[in-house]
Amino acid sequence: MAVRPSTKAEAWVLFDHIVANAALGGVYGNPWIIGPDEQLHFDPDYETLAQLLGVPLHLKAGTQSGVPALALDVWLSYELRRAGFEVDQVWPRPTNPRILPAAVAALIKSLPAGLRGQVANRIAKNTSIPNVTSSSAAILGKNYLKQVDVIITDWATGPELLVSTKRMDSSYGKNAPHRIEESYGDAKNLRLRHPLAALGFVFGLRSDILQTEPKTADWLFDLLVKLGQEDDAYHATCLVLMEYADDAALPEAQDEPPPAGILEPGPEPEGEGEDVSASILDATVDQIIKRLPKVKILSDRTPTELAPSRFLAAMVMRVLGATPVNMHEEARRRRAAVLSK
Incomplete structure (x- = not known):
């Protein structure tokens, strides 16, 4: 009997297609x-971003599925690749x-070539190979491991960028305090162990809060x-x-989901990642994307200090400022190319 793909697996198919269309041929x-x-x-x-945010709406994916916030993670990693960071550098x-x-x-x-294809195929089909691959990552802070949503890291440098994302589409008065309190603690935990890493926080919020709970x-x-x-908190929000x-x-939204428990070092155990890969014909995916619910980003209602443009610039410059000029050369070149015009 065929196993139905998880909501997250279905979302990844749509996310990947949207990003691939935005960067045709891998050109950002x-x-x-x-x-x-x-x-x-x-x-x-x-x-x-608007298309990616339409995916969880199309799938009616609740908060506990992880898909609503995942749309933000996918977009941020896409923007960091646009900034010039390499594909395999950004998670x-x-x-x-x-x-x-x-x-x-x-x-x-x-x-x-032959062996490369075999190994690449095996890795692509196994979301979580113990101690090798994963669908999520935990980073050690000062006192405890914290799952981080968007990361640039390498064994030679340690974490260079750590961004946590949260999303809230309803029940604002009930859930907002929990999200903020958790974010304060996570910021201090990560900042104290990784003071040179660019540490950021992104909050996705439905705009009806402006009318219902101003x-x-x-x-x-x-x-x-x-x-x-x-x-001692984030470098930018x-x-x-x-x-x-x-x-x-x-x-x-229901009550906040219970904590996952004490995180273990490294990737999640085998079998605890995305359970089933979804397979959808490209033509079908194109049709779904065309019919995605419409989302508008209200940049004109966003405080200047919290603007995505300001945030992304701050994160990129923090990474470049904390590394020598012979690292992240493409990211430096892209910025310099505009300045030299």
Whole structure:
């Protein structure tokens, strides 16, 4: 009997297709521009973000599925590749496995063609090979392991970028305090062990909070700004304010899901990753993407301090500023190419 793919596996098929269409042939556009103020700015691809955010709405994927926040992870990793960081440097990767150590990726590329194909195929079909691949990663902070959503790391450098993402589409007054308290603790835990890493926090929020709970919105925006200003918290914080129709809404959020327990070092045990790969014809995927619920990013309602453009620029510059000029050369070249015009 065929096993139905998980919601997350189905989402990955759509996510991958959207990103592949945005970067045809693996070619990523340069996000840096000179703005009307004649200053250098990071220009996010909001069209791709809107499509990615439509996937969990289409799948009616609840918070506990992990898919709503995963849309943000996929977009952030895509933007970091647009900035010039290499495909295998940024997790989650745009293909399976989502987390693959750079040293393993380099080894695979060095193998003879026939063997390279066999190994690459085996790795692609196994989401979680113990101590090799994974669908998620835990990073050791000062006192405990923390699952981090978007990462740039290597054994030679240690973590260079760590971004945590959260998303909230309903029950704002009930769940917002928990999200903020958790974020404060996670920031200090990671910052104290990895002070040179670019540490960021991205919060996806449905825009109806502005009408239904305006005081909660003001409180939340204020704390998000402060999270990015304190010496022992995040280097930058970001708000993605999403507007979509009521008939596309996700299932009503329940109480916060219970903690996963004490995390173990390394990737998750075998069998605990994405359970089944989904297989959908490209033509079908194209049709689904065309019919995805429409999402609008309200950048004009987002506080300047929390703008995605400001956040992405801060994260990229933090990584480049903490490494020598002979590292991340493509990321440096892309930025310099716009400045030299």
